[in-house]
Amino acid sequence: MAWDIVIAGGGFGGFYAARRLERVLPHQSARVRLVTAENFLLYTPLLPGAAAGTLEPRHVVVPIREELSRTDIILGRVTGADPALSQVSLTTIDGREEALRYDQLIVAFGSVSRGPARAGACSARPGFKTIADAIALRNRAPVNLEIAESLDDRDQRREYLTFVFVGAGYAGLEGIAELQDYVADVIDRYPRRRLDGTCWILVEALDRVMPEIAPSLADFATRELRARGN
Ligand SMILES: Cc1cc2nc3c(=O)[nH]c(=O)nc-3n(C[C@H](O)[C@H](O)[C@H](O)COP(=O)(O)OP(=O)(O)OC[C@H]3O[C@@H](n4cnc5c(N)ncnc54)[C@H](O)[C@@H]3O)c2cc1C
Secondary structure, three states: OOEEEEEEOOOHHHHHHHHHHHHHOOOOOEEEEEEEOOOEEEOHHHHHHHHHOOOOHHHHEEEHHHHOOOEEEEEEEEEEEEOOOOEEEEEEOOOOEEEEEOOEEEEOOOOOOOOOOOOOOOOOOOOOOOHHHHHHHHHHHHHHHHHHHHOOOHHHHHHHOEEEEEOOOHHHHHHHHHHHHHHHHHHHHOHHHHHHOOEEEEEOOOOOOOOOOOHHHHHHHHHHHHHOOO
């Protein structure tokens, strides 16, 4: 009897697990089911481009069904698991509660952005992990410029012209740089903003940016950002 393999989460981990299994498992040897909240793989390295409008949102996602032909794709959210029964429970996108039995379970839910230490400090602000986050950021910049342009009070204008990114990892750094490029491209259309300038602040708890890469490259990135006035 074929093995039942359930993959929970369709991001990089889950998607590539399914793709690899399709390649290595003999036909009919296993049933692979992928439970995922979206029917696309978000290609996160291109997310800053979507936030800055240099890329269309549809160009930073890969439709999962186009890439996986032998995997059963189930759209929904995994809500729990019972290892004793070898079973995961899920809610499908149309709200049905279901249970899936498995012989092997691959858990690949990804991570969530860490929240601010002080409750409420940034709770209403967009994160930078999903396509919706990127679109929200892309929309926020021109709206802020429009509001600032309409205000007579210089201090009030400054509030809308100050952009704060929290977290100087790869995503934060690329995000601030791309958004700054976008604003630089449209700046001439906003005479008052030209007068006041924008303010870009990158906040990081560690003593360096991008702990995930070599210090020499991180230093280079810091110098580049400082040269832009950040
Ligand atoms: C802006 C940005 C840029 C990045 N750039 C790079 C880069 O250049 N190079 C690099 O190596 N890494 C980069 N990363 C990091 C990289 O995206 C992550 O390391 C990678 O996505 C982790 O893969 P994952 O499968 O663990 O999680 P994810 O890719 O986050 O996938 C998790 C999936 O599980 C789904 N899910 C979550 N909960 C449930 C549930 N209950 N039920 C069903 N589905 C669920 C989610 O919807 C998602 O589809 C970047 C990240 C960001 C945010």
